[in-house]
Amino acid sequence: MDSGRRDVCGSGLRLLLGLGLLRQASGAHALSGSLKWSARPWLTRLDEASGALSAGTATPRAWQSEVEAVLGRLELPDLLRSLDFEQLAASAKFPSQGEGMERLYFPGEDGRLQFLRFRPYLFTLRKDVAVVPHGHHNMATLHMVLAGEARVRHYDRLEGTDTHMLIRPVSDEVAKPGHVSSVSDEHHNIHWFQGLTERVFMFNIGVYEVRPGAPSGERDYVDAADGILAGGGALRVARLGRSAAYAKYGRL
Numbered sequence: 001m002d003s004g005r006r007d008v009c010g011s012g013l014r015l016l017l018g019l020g021l022l023r024q025a026s027g028a029h030a031l032s033g034s035l036k037w038s039a040r041p042w043l044t045r046l047d048e049a050s051g052a053l054s055a056g057t058a059t060p061r062a063w064q065s066e067v068e069a070v071l072g073r074l075e076l077p078d079l080l081r082s083l084d085f086e087q088l089a090a091s092a093k094f095p096s097q098g099e100g101m102e103r104l105y106f107p108g109e110d111g112r113l114q115f116l117r118f119r120p121y122l123f124t125l126r127k128d129v130a131v132v133p134h135g136h137h138n139m140a141t142l143h144m145v146l147a148g149e150a151r152v153r154h155y156d157r158l159e160g161t162d163t164h165m166l167i168r169p170v171s172d173e174v175a176k177p178g179h180v181s182s183v184s185d186e187h188h189n190i191h192w193f194q195g196l197t198e199r200v201f202m203f204n205i206g207v208y209e210v211r212p213g214a215p216s217g218e219r220d221y222v223d224a225a226d227g228i229l230a231g232g233g234a235l236r237v238a239r240l241g242r243s244a245a246y247a248k249y250g251r252l
């Protein structure tokens with residue numbers, strides 16, 4: 001989902017930006033998730049960090065530290081208010097398998113949607129439903145639990161072939177509201193989220209094409225639960241296609 005829908009939304013937004021039609025489009029179906037206020041200092045910090053990552057003046061690891069710190073320092077009730085969380089939650093969709101994703105847009109003072117150097121989303125999970133284990137390439141992304149609880153596992157990607165990957169488990173946590181985690185090519189590349197409560201909400205941001213022009217966006221799905229011990233705490237796991245990954249891991 002990091003690829004198709006995001007690319008459509010991203011290209012659509014870029015087109016709207018190019019045409020200067022954002023104000024008119026703010027009520028359109030494609031932008032129905034638009035938020036209706038503007039004062040969010042943390043948004044500027046996330047945007048600056050993401051701009052530095054895209055420009056190559058900050059490493060993916062530095063981006064991870066910065067955006068985790070920016071969001072981790074916020075008082076959760078303040079963040080929820082600034083996301084108009086109650087309204088978002090009331091209209092959120094919870095698929096029976098896999099995650100729900102809604103693109104978020106932020107109008108500025110002039111009513112036009114702010115151009116951001118990252119893509120924000122609201123992720124939703126039902127109990128026992130998962131964002132299946134996957135890695136990313138040429139991308140950095142962060143998840144913050146807003147409500148509910150999820151089991152969150154991370155792995156480092158050590159090496160890979162077309163059919164398999166060598167990974168090392170690095171964390172396995174029960175993530176509660178306020179928990180932040182991130183992945184990049186450099187650090188904790190693979191993640192896996194399972195809903196532990198009836199409804200889980202996560203704020204997500206992603207920076208794509210960290211290295212301009214290199215492939216980005218498609219997830220690298222892995223069979224994380226059925227790896228073969230490879231020494232040093234590493235696991236040799238098979239790569240999976242998207243449908244196979246969701247068939248096996250999308251719902252307990």
Ligand SMILES: [Fe+2]
Pocket residue numbers: 002134135136141191
């Ligand atoms: Fe991901």
